[in-house]
Amino acid sequence: MALDLGIVILTFVIGTLIAVLVWSLTKKSTQSSTKGKSEKAAGSKKDGKKSSGAQSKPAKKKAAVIVSKDSKSTFTHSWLLTSLKGHTGAITDMDFSANGKHLATCAEELDEVFVSQPMVETPTPSETDSGCVLSRRQKRNRMKKTQAGNKKKEHPTKTVENKQRMRRATPLKYYTRLQMKNSEIYSFLYQYVLLDDQLLNLGYPVESSFYPNRAIIYKTPEANVTYYRSDVRRAFRHQPEIIEMAEHLYTSEHSDLYEEKPSLSPSLEKRCVRCKKGFFVTLDGEYLTEERCTYHWGQWKRPCSPDESHGYTCCPGFEGSIGCTSGDLHVWNGVSPGMNGPFTDYVRTTPGTGPKSHSIYALDCEMCYTGRGLEVCKVSVISIDGCLVYEALVKPHHRVIDYNTRFSGLCEQDLKKATKTISDVQRDLLGFIHAQSILIGHGLENDLRALRILHSVIIDTAVLFPHYFGFPFRRSLKSLVATYLQRHIQVGHNGHDSFEDARACAELVLWKAAYRSLMLWKLNFGKLDSTVLELNMKDIRTVRAHVQYDSATLIRWSPDSKALLTVRALGNNIEIYKVLKKPEAGALPSVQTSHAFEKTREADLLAIDVASTGRFIMTCTPKNELDILDLKGNLLASVITNQMETYSAKISPDGRFVATSGFTPEVKVWEVVFSRSGEFEKVNRAFELSGHTSGIYSFDYSPDSGRMVSISKDGTWRLYNTNIDYRQGQLATLVVSGKWKSEGNEPARVALAPDGRVVAIGSNCSLYIYSTVTAELLAHIPDVHAAPITRLRFDSTSRFILTTGDKYVRVFHNVPGFKIAMADLEVKLRKATGQALKERCQIQLKEAKALVELFNARASRWIRIPPIRLEEDMNSPTSSRSNNLSDANRTDLALPLAAVISLAITSYVVVVLVGIVLQKWLARICCSTSESTANCFCDICFNCFNSTDTCCGNSGINCCSPPMNNCCIAVLSYL
Structure with a gap:
């Protein structure tokens, strides 16, 4: 017996160790695969000779940034239909069209830090060449350092050439993000083209009206804004005028004080x-x-x-x-300073034909100083996608005075390789740059003067991004790139790179296009099959519109879905966009700017809405200013809400009422009265929604305006019955009230499902769903967005919940609504009397059950998300806890499949061995209590439990005796 028990214990220990070993190896392999993916993503710019284990420090840092960025932006959930991606900044508002086919969104397109091109560190003062005259010893020491550094590098030329080749073929980030055709980009960018007066005032070469085919350049004297002390010494000192004997004050030509006029021409x-x-x-x-x-x-x-x-x-x-x-x-x-010219050696771009004539290029030149001023020595031209189109070194026409190596990056040895003259470059450029082509650059007047080219379709980033103090001050290209593109250029003592500067100018202009945008999403949820659990972004079509010189903070559809109303962030006024349908079947509509209303309030608008009747527009500010406007922007009435500070304002779906909520603990409702002929009459105070003890963050209507839900700072939400006649003195009554969990100090958002079954609450970054019948919490989805939820809506079918908080729109299946709908259908089916009603309820109930089964099957594959349960299971305390688990921890909670199988096999073996040991022990008890004096050799006492005899005897074979039967039966009853 002791030997058998030791074998059992040893077997149990070995099985446990094997299970733990398999689990640890599987976990280690999972971690190594994840690490390998991150290293692969970070090692795209790594030298090919380096192995994955010998990564450089910048590559490791970059991999960590990419992994952390992906973990923050990636959100998964079993109820998630899709995440609408397209904006580059936080979405501020969204609205469904009346027909429910399109969703409109607007965003603050603030760019995130881009890590694909690492920032260049600023060199220390010792590394930077100050340009001073060096002694022989200093030159010799620096030459030794340079030679020592070159010896450590193996084949530096090959590596640099490969990097430059890849860099010149890589498209710009903002070009790929826009997802627009070149013709569409051309149409949008044309609004930023400089006017003729601007070209002249900024010093661009323009054609003279007095001298045809000749160029003139006007440099305004005010362009030199720097004040120098030498000018003070040269300044004329005022002397009081003396009329009498004035001629005696003049100095003689023979006097030492007489200033001789220069003989040279000024x-x-x-x-x-x-x-x-x-x-x-x-x-x-x-x-x-x-x-x-x-x-x-x-x-x-x-x-x-x-x-x-x-x-x-x-x-x-x-x-x-x-x-x-x-x-x-x-x-x-x-x-x-002043007028320069006319010049005869300038060439003009010629008009082109076909779509290629409306092209977009970014141009930058590197120049050196000659006796005639600045002359071009290198020119780089890129297309709007960032790929290199043309690059050449140019031989200066006159003697070079200074190569300007510190800024141009070129020296005498580089220009010895130049084979093209300025005439050759002009001929090459005019071969693909036409008169209609858009040229982009920073301070492009210097480049065109050096190239001796006349061109009038110019976008200057120095004008597109003006200086804080206005003209003639200009921001440098280095400052613009650091501010808007979040990276550094022109750093170091090796000079500028014309290709890098041209790409930076093109990307700044594309950033301008991405910054001012609103989007239309074609989302026809009504025709979406109920069995579709996930929706790919490739199946969703979008249209992007642009807000000129501004961005939109609020957006609303017109009742006929033919126009969009937006609120401009800087202008703080309403702008109208027309939504034009195209004749092609299935084609997306186009969005064009129509007109804008005049600014009516100094305070920022927090809400805008349009009545479903199309009779009026509502605007509201946080300073309790509620305005009623007609469709032309004329003020009809103004109401002071007297709520200390207004948080939210909306028009009822029936177009009759306007409601506001704010710091005071009630929702105030007004009726906008019109005559039968459609003329505005007045605004009457209708009723209030009272019962809260603190300020009300937001509220929402049901589609028939018969229900209203509100959410307050006091931690409660309340559902009211507003299907009343306030003229008869009727008051809104409370239907149900519940408590909600506040996360942080951010304002909460509330939305009522169109079918009235559930209420959705957005608190900070989490989404809560409550029942409108029992006020119980049905679901909690944490960390939906990286920022607090700003908008919350249901679609018209109540099947989906849409949330915004960062640059994504999350679309969730309304699974709790499906469950409640299934319970309601069961009640209707029991109460139904007609055959047609029963069949309809049975079909709907069958579809609801099938959908719930699909989500149960899908949730079973997610360890963190429990299957959908019935109503009685929702009340259990473990329900909310299982839903509170974070999506980010799903991979940590899930055990590897191999480890689970190993543990299951080990547990089965242990149970069998324990059973055998217990069997032997029971057999010993059975035999030891035998009335027989014979030795007990019984090993399988359980085989005799159902027989009349026992198995105990001298030999253990056919030795069963009746006296042992009672003992075995007693043991069996004991078990």
């Missing part, structure tokens, strides 16, 4: 763009003043706070100090 005097000193140069570029130029190549930094100090970005010198860098000669940009 047109030959230029001002250095670096040190601001004057010098003389001929029209052919020959210098008459040969003087070294000492300057600060950095900008003067003015402090934004008392803790910061003044100084240049290149050196710690004070304002007006001697420059830290020197050049051989003074340089200028080729343009003097």
Whole structure:
């Protein structure tokens, strides 16, 4: 017996260890596969010779960012139909059309941090070349460092070439995100094209009206806004005018104080763009003043706070100090203040034919200083998708004074490889850039002057993103990219990259297109099969419209679904968009701007609505200002709500009433009265919804306006019967009241299902569903959005719940509504008397049961989500707890399949062995209590329980005796 028990214990221990080992190995393999996926996603830019285990630190950081980003944006749930994706910022409002076929959304298109191109770290001052004259020892030491660094790198040229080739073929992020045709992008961007007056005032080369086929350039004197101390010394000091003996005050020509007039022409005097000193140069570029130029190549930094100090970005010198860098000669940009020209060496783009003529390109040039000013030495042109179209090095026509390597990134060795002249480049560019083509750039007047090209369809990012102080101040391209695109360019001492700058300009313009948008989603839920549990985004068609120079915060459909009303964020006024249907069958409608109403209130509008009768429009502000407007935007009436602060305002679905809620604990309802002829008469106070003890966040109507639900800060929600005649003194009565759980200090949202069976509440980032019959919690879905829920709606069929909070629209199946509907159908079926009613109830009940079974089968595959239960099971305390589990922990709670099987087999073996041990022990008891004096060799006492004899005897074979029968029966009864 001792030996058998030891074997059993040993078997149990070994089986348990095997199960634990299999489970740990399976879990480790799952983690390694997840890690491998993240490393694969992060290693796209990694060197091919490196293994996955030897990743660089930036790649690991990038992988961590991607994994964390995916975990935050990915949301899964067994009730989720789909997540509508398309906006790049938080969605502020949504609304269904009257026919229920289209959903309109608007968003604040604030871009998230983009990590596909890592930011370049700012070099330390020791790494940055200050441009000062170096000694022989300094030059030798720097050369040694450069050579040592090159020895450590293996085949750097090949790696750089591969990276550059991939980079030039990668489309822009915003181009792929827009999902628009080039013709649509062209039509949208054309509104940002500069006017003729703007081109002239900004210094662009334009055709002269007095000299045909010749170019003129006007540089406004106010463009030089920097004040220099040298100008103060040169300024004329005012002397009081003396009328008498004025001629005696003049100095003689023989006097030392007599200032001799220069013999050179004033047109030959230029001002250095670096040190601001004057010098003389001929029209052919020959210098008459040969003087070294000492300057600060950095900008003067003015402090934004008392803790910061003044100084240049290149050196710690004070304002007006001697420059830290020197050049051989003074340089200028080729343009003097005032009118320049006419020039005869400019070429004009020619009109093109066909769709290719309406193309979009971004252009940037790198230039060097010559005696004639700035001349192009490199040109890069990209298409609107970000791919390189044209790039060439250009031989300067005149002698190079300064290669401007610090900013152009080019040196004398680079220009020795140049084979094209300015005429060759002009001929190449005019081959694909037509007069209708849109050219994008930052300060593009300098590039067109250097290229000697006349073009009038220009989008300048310096004008598109104006400076805070207005013209003539301009923001740098580096600042715009850091602010709007969340990355750094033009960092380091290797100079600018014309391709990188051109891509940045194109992406800024595309960001402008993505920033101002609203979307239409074709969602015909009424025709959607009830057996469809998931919907792919590829099956959903969308239309994107753009808000010019602004973004929309609120959006509403017109009653006939032919127009959209939006509230502009900056303008704070209503703008109307026409929704035009296309003649093609199944084609999506187009959205065009119609007109805008004048601004009526200074405070921001928090609500806008249109009456279903089409008679009036309602607007409301947080400052208790409720306005009734006609369809042309004229004010009909204004009401002060007297709620200290208004939180929500809506028009009833029947178009009769207007209600508001706010800081006070009641919902106030007014009736907008019209005459029989349709003329506005007045606004009457109708009734109130009272009973709350604190402010009311929001409320909602039923489709027939006979029910209203409200949610308050006091932690309760209340459903009222509003099918009353307030003129007869009737008051709204309470139907049901329940409690809701508040998560945080964010305002909660409430929505009533059209069939009136459930109420949905959005609290912070979670969704709660309550019964309108028992006020019990039916479901809780946590962490629906990454931000608090801002809008909550049911579709017209009550089958789906839509929520917004971040840049996604979540569409859930109304599973609790299905369950309650199934219970109602069972009651109707029992009470039905007619055969037709019974058949209809049976069909609907069959469909509801089939749908619930589908969700039960789907939920069984999700460990965290329990199957749908009956009403009596919903009241159990474990119901809410199982629903409270987070989706993010589903993979942690789920055991691997192999481990589960191993544990099951081990448990079965243990149970069998324990049974055998127990059998032997019972047999010993049976034999030890025998009346027989024979030795007990009984091993299978259970085999004799149903017989008249027992199995105990001297030999254990055919030795059953009647005296043992009572003992075995006693043991059996004991068990």
